[in-house]
Amino acid sequence: MSLTLTQRLGLPSMRGQGALVVATLIDALGTGLYLPFSLLYFQRVAGLALPVIGGGLSLATALILPIIPFMGVLVDRFGxxxxxxxxxxxxxLGFLGYLFVHSLVVLGVSALLVMAGARLFYVSFGVLIAQIASPDERDRWYGLSGATQNLGIGMGGLVAGFIVAWGGTIGYQTLIVANVLSFGLAALLLLWRTAPSPVRPARSADSSQGSRAVLANRPFLVLVACNVLFTLTLSLLSTGLPLYITETLNLSTVTLGILSAFGAGLLIGTQTLVMRLLEPYRRTRSLALASLLRALGYALLALALLLPHVLLVPYLFGVVALNTLASLITAPTVIALAAASSPAHLQGRYLAIYQFSWGIASALAPTLFTLLYALGPAWPWVALIGPTLIAGFVMVRLELYLPGQAVHVHPKEVARNEPAC
Incomplete structure (x- = not known):
């Protein structure tokens, strides 16, 4: 009965890996404690001006991007x-350094450690999931890890508000210390309680090619290019939607908070179920569907300007649900497709290049949104409808060139019965 319920909810088999899920939750909880108050901490506690904070964090981000491919080499070599x-x-270590930030130099060094650790985490964690999960449960595992991270970040953000309100300056410092402890506890859990590390695939003759093997794989690079757009659309929503709702549509920050909580609740509560429902279908078709939903969501956001104010709130609940569904489909599916498209002995290198697309999109999103928004409040949404639809079409065409075991969630069942969609 319990196993049947687990399967119906879209949860993967977690035998021997429960501590990994707990470690992921603890990690995300610490991040959620810090993230909403990061700029306020540096401004109010560290005493830095906003231009200095922004410049230091941007410089650290720019310096980390070129070494992401090297992180894949480390993962392939050391596990x-x-x-x-x-x-x-x-x-x-980086967050510990934040406790002593009172200058741009200390901020830059600490931020470099934090961002290097974050990028290395996403590269290596993606490979770890690919190694511990059976091929037909990768989508469920990526969905579960995403839902767990969203849950932890949401819980951390909620608790952080009370800590800061109660503690003032000490409250901000408490958030940093709690984040340091969360990373340490998560690392100890991974070392002590998780199942033994998966046996790494033996190096083959072409493993010496390094990242050149990835760069020679054109279908995979097309997938990465499409993911730049997928990630850019998500970043634009998180960056621009609060401004659009509060300043352009003249709704309150309370409404914005309720809409954000609604979207987060959908992500946490339905992520694994959505992945189960998509399992009979090709991953490329699922991503095409997500692109169609995202384009429709953009069109509806632009049309919100024409609606009477009294209809905006229920209308936006529908738009948020639509965009959240697109995110539910895209994030786990695209990394599962990337992992299944990469040779096992070079998986670190492949997923490092995949993660590089996230860095590019994150760097482009703020500038792109502000430029388009300056042309008119509807332009950030209208301008992305066409590229989003094109990316969905490219995904359908790409399935002809990607490995069959990557395109299908259950490749063994494809020959017997595959839905036409």
């Missing part, structure tokens, strides 16, 4: 699980 632990330690 995914040890590199996840190293990533946790780097982030713990």
């Amino acid at each position: 995914a699980k040890p590199m996840v632990v190293v990533a946790q330690v780097l982030q713990a």
Whole structure:
């Protein structure tokens, strides 16, 4: 009965890996404690001006991007699980440094450690999931990890508000200390309680090619290029939607908070179920569907300008639900497709290049949104409808060139019965 319920909810088999899920939750909880108050901490506690904070964090981001491919080499050489632990330690050290930030130099060095650890975590964690999950449960595992991270971040953000309100300056410092401890505890759990590290695939003759093997794989690079757009659309929503709702549509910050909580609740509560429902279908078709939903969501956001004010709130609940559904489909599916498209002995390198697309999109989103928004409040949404639809079409065409075991969630069942959609 319990197993049947687990399957119906879209949860993967977690035998021997429960501590991994707990470690992921603890990691995300610490991030959620810090993230909403990061700029306020540097401004109010560290005493830095906003231009200095922005410049230091942007410089750290720019310096980390070129070394992301090298992180894939480390994962392939030393294993995914040890590199996840190293990533946790780097982030713990970086946040510990934040307690002593009173100058741009200390901020830059600490931010470099934090961002290097974060990028290394996502590269190595993606490979670790690919190694511990059976091929037909990867989508469920990526969905579960995403839901767990969203739950932890949401819980952390909620608790952080009370801590800051109660403690003032000490409250801000408490958030940093709690984040340091969360990374340390997550690393200890991974070392002590998780199942033994998966046996790494033996190096083959072409493993010496390094990242050149990835760069020679054109279908995979097309997938990465499409993911730049997928990630850019998500970043634009998180960056621009609060401004659009409060300043353009003249709704209150309370309404914005309720809409954000609604979207987060959908992500947490339905992520694994959505992945189960999509399992009979090709991953490329699922991503095409998500692109169609995202384009429709953009069109509806632009049309919100024409609605009477009294209809905006229920209308936006529908728009948020639509965009959230697109996110539910895209995030786990695209990384599962990337992992299944990469040779096992080069998986670290492949997923490092995949993660590089996230860095590019995150760097582009704020500038792109502000430029388009300056042309008119509807332009950020209208301008992305066409590219989003094109990316969906490219995904359908790409399935002809990607490995069959990557396109299908259950490749063994494809020959027997595959839905036409």
